[in-house]
Amino acid sequence: MQGRSPSDAIKPEVRRLSPYTLKHFEADVKLDQNENPYELPLDLKRQVVDRVLRRPWGRYPEFVPAAVIKTLAKLSGWREDGILVGNGSNELIQATLTVTLGPGRSLAAPQPTFTLYKLMATALEAKVVDVLLNPEGLTFDVDALVQAARSSDVVVVCCPNNPTGTLLDPDALAVVVSNAKGLVLVDEAYYEFSGQTALSLLGNHPNLVVLRTFSKAMAMAGLRFGYLMAHPAIAQEIYKAKLPYNVNIFTLAAAEIVVEKRAVLSDAISKLIEERERVTAELQTRPLVRVFPSKANFVLIRTQKPARELFDALFKQGVLVRDVSAYPLLERCLRVTIGLPEENNRFLEAIDQALETR
Amino acid sequence: MQGRSPSDAIKPEVRRLSPYTLKHFEADVKLDQNENPYELPLDLKRQVVDRVLRRPWGRYPEFVPAAVIKTLAKLSGWREDGILVGNGSNELIQATLTVTLGPGRSLAAPQPTFTLYKLMATALEAKVVDVLLNPEGLTFDVDALVQAARSSDVVVVCCPNNPTGTLLDPDALAVVVSNAKGLVLVDEAYYEFSGQTALSLLGNHPNLVVLRTFSKAMAMAGLRFGYLMAHPAIAQEIYKAKLPYNVNIFTLAAAEIVVEKRAVLSDAISKLIEERERVTAELQTRPLVRVFPSKANFVLIRTQKPARELFDALFKQGVLVRDVSAYPLLERCLRVTIGLPEENNRFLEAIDQALETR
Numbered sequence: 135m136q137g138r139s140p141s142d143a144i145k146p147e148v149r150r151l152s153p154y155t156l157k158h159f160e161a162d163v164k165l166d167q168n169e170n171p172y173e174l175p176l177d178l179k180r181q182v183v184d185r186v187l188r189r190p191w192g193r194y195p196e197f198v199p200a201a202v203i204k205t206l207a208k209l210s211g212w213r214e215d216g217i218l219v220g221n222g223s224n225e226l227i228q229a230t231l232t233v234t235l236g237p238g239r240s241l242a243a244p245q246p247t248f249t250l251y252k253l254m255a256t257a258l259e260a261k262v263v264d265v266l267l268n269p270e271g272l273t274f275d276v277d278a279l280v281q282a283a284r285s286s287d288v289v290v291v292c293c294p295n296n297p298t299g300t301l302l303d304p305d306a307l308a309v310v311v312s313n314a315k316g317l318v319l320v321d322e323a324y325y326e327f328s329g330q331t332a333l334s335l336l337g338n339h340p341n342l343v344v345l346r347t348f349s350k351a352m353a354m355a356g357l358r359f360g361y362l363m364a365h366p367a368i369a370q371e372i373y374k375a376k377l378p379y380n381v382n383i384f385t386l387a388a389a390e391i392v393v394e395k396r397a398v399l400s401d402a403i404s405k406l407i408e409e410r411e412r413v414t415a416e417l418q419t420r421p422l423v424r425v426f427p428s429k430a431n432f433v434l435i436r437t438q439k440p441a442r443e444l445f446d447a448l449f450k451q452g453v454l455v456r457d458v459s460a461y462p463l464l465e466r467c468l469r470v471t472i473g474l475p476e477e478n479n480r481f482l483e484a485i486d487q488a489l490e491t492r
Numbered sequence: 493m494q495g496r497s498p499s500d501a502i503k504p505e506v507r508r509l510s511p512y513t514l515k516h517f518e519a520d521v522k523l524d525q526n527e528n529p530y531e532l533p534l535d536l537k538r539q540v541v542d543r544v545l546r547r548p549w550g551r552y553p554e555f556v557p558a559a560v561i562k563t564l565a566k567l568s569g570w571r572e573d574g575i576l577v578g579n580g581s582n583e584l585i586q587a588t589l590t591v592t593l594g595p596g597r598s599l600a601a602p603q604p605t606f607t608l609y610k611l612m613a614t615a616l617e618a619k620v621v622d623v624l625l626n627p628e629g630l631t632f633d634v635d636a637l638v639q640a641a642r643s644s645d646v647v648v649v650c651c652p653n654n655p656t657g658t659l660l661d662p663d664a665l666a667v668v669v670s671n672a673k674g675l676v677l678v679d680e681a682y683y684e685f686s687g688q689t690a691l692s693l694l695g696n697h698p699n700l701v702v703l704r705t706f707s708k709a710m711a712m713a714g715l716r717f718g719y720l721m722a723h724p725a726i727a728q729e730i731y732k733a734k735l736p737y738n739v740n741i742f743t744l745a746a747a748e749i750v751v752e753k754r755a756v757l758s759d760a761i762s763k764l765i766e767e768r769e770r771v772t773a774e775l776q777t778r779p780l781v782r783v784f785p786s787k788a789n790f791v792l793i794r795t796q797k798p799a800r801e802l803f804d805a806l807f808k809q810g811v812l813v814r815d816v817s818a819y820p821l822l823e824r825c826l827r828v829t830i831g832l833p834e835e836n837n838r839f840l841e842a843i844d845q846a847l848e849t850r
Binding site: 141149156167169171174176195222228236239257259315354356370375379384 | 497500522547583591698715728733738741743
């Protein structure tokens, strides 16, 4: 490798890429990662741990984790041979894009949205077509999306959208799927908070791929688990880019037990939805805050203050939120996760203090 | 998607690919996946589980798992900013190939070797250059490897090689690394059984990437953990294709504790090496068996019987091994993991029975 820089071996598209990063902050009230603040009950955790202690750690997980796939099929109503599980849904996004994208191929993605789609597509040297949300209400631009879908190899729709909380209307989604040249990847990371799913379209649309995660409503962000539902012919192709043994024995045990006992999560989810509505209504009474209606477990707000300044002012009061002002269209915006009622109150007090509205 | 088949959205290179699969067999004596049969001690497992029970499961793992990286830096002597951790080393292979390969780029890989390199490179539409081992002794063809390295974007060397157990001499590796046009990925999945590592070359060769796993000697195949060591400039680029939060809180806790207490594994590793030598010597006394000298925790054997027939005959006696006869150069070959002494005896008895040598 004489006379070359070590990074000459790296593809130029990758070298130009900024990595996905998140600066670490410690705070009393952590409202920055859309996590579920209601921890799983200790007795359920003990069941998981007991199951793991009975299993050999030195042996690979099953090649196909049949038990958890069966459980997910029962939960979702979708067929077992159309389900893949992943180390978080991120891995399944990566696998889906790996089998569909490359130079000369393209991904269409609404903007702003979850950044990982674009980052991965770029690493794969694919073209990324940004489909801007409607700038005023940050809703999906359905016509532009349908137009982009007609000529793209993959269209991704995060629904509800992160970081805006916006839903794509089911009829509009059906139009996108019917007009798409390639795959439509619907990322339903937050669907438990919206109650809306694209699942009913799956049977008649073999180009649809639906993603779910256990990191949000299912309170398992630390354990990394996601699943994908698609036509078996598509699942079989995406499978080829998924790592073998991608989900470990601990996460498999936890996912099985959590799905079996998912009633324990219903109260937490209802409470978070109720709190989202309360926080939204509260913020709507503040003349200096614009809050965007959300169907996820977070709200997006815009104020007159520079986002960094407001972020710092909240942080000084022990409240950590996400500064999303660098995203397209999101000038002066912050994303705030819905936490426990007392955490949400802390946030409301902190923003009043910061904006001097009370 | 009118009039098209659902898999039209998938890249043709992927559609042509056979997935990585492993047929599931239940057997008394499991010698098919190069696992460590000595389980971690129960008190160590309880420490891991206790640590995990004290952590919130609903919160994402740290963005950069600093504690485990620090521990690995201490263990290896390599710098923290040149270490990445993965969901098994498979994920780090995938990330390394993603940032270096694409159409018009090439991977050189000895054949036969671990199949995942070629599978992933093909999914990325890269060209794969097979560098055959010397057909007689199944040793590396150093001249051919150096030649291939001169014109390839990545050369991968699994060392000891799976499924042959062969080592590449350190001087030969240094020549490969010095002559390589691009990256040299040395997969040291089995290095604890050989004692040989490429680590000392890392300081002077920024195009070298060294991979390790906790799935073999470290007895954590069920937990999925691997790490990568490289020049920080290279690690930083590979990082971009690694998933965020790729290692979960359970595996992070286990990796930290296992490294701290790795003395508990030394006896198991010594015993497996001793058994490898004993099994090899035993097999050498069988005129109908050729055994290839191995520096890993498995041996490769060749007999006159068709591999499938011998596999079945062993399986009927409760001994599960790996039929590797479909690999290039490995006609009539089986790969046999070194197990507990009594398991190895069961294998030796079973093969004698099958070959009617006693």
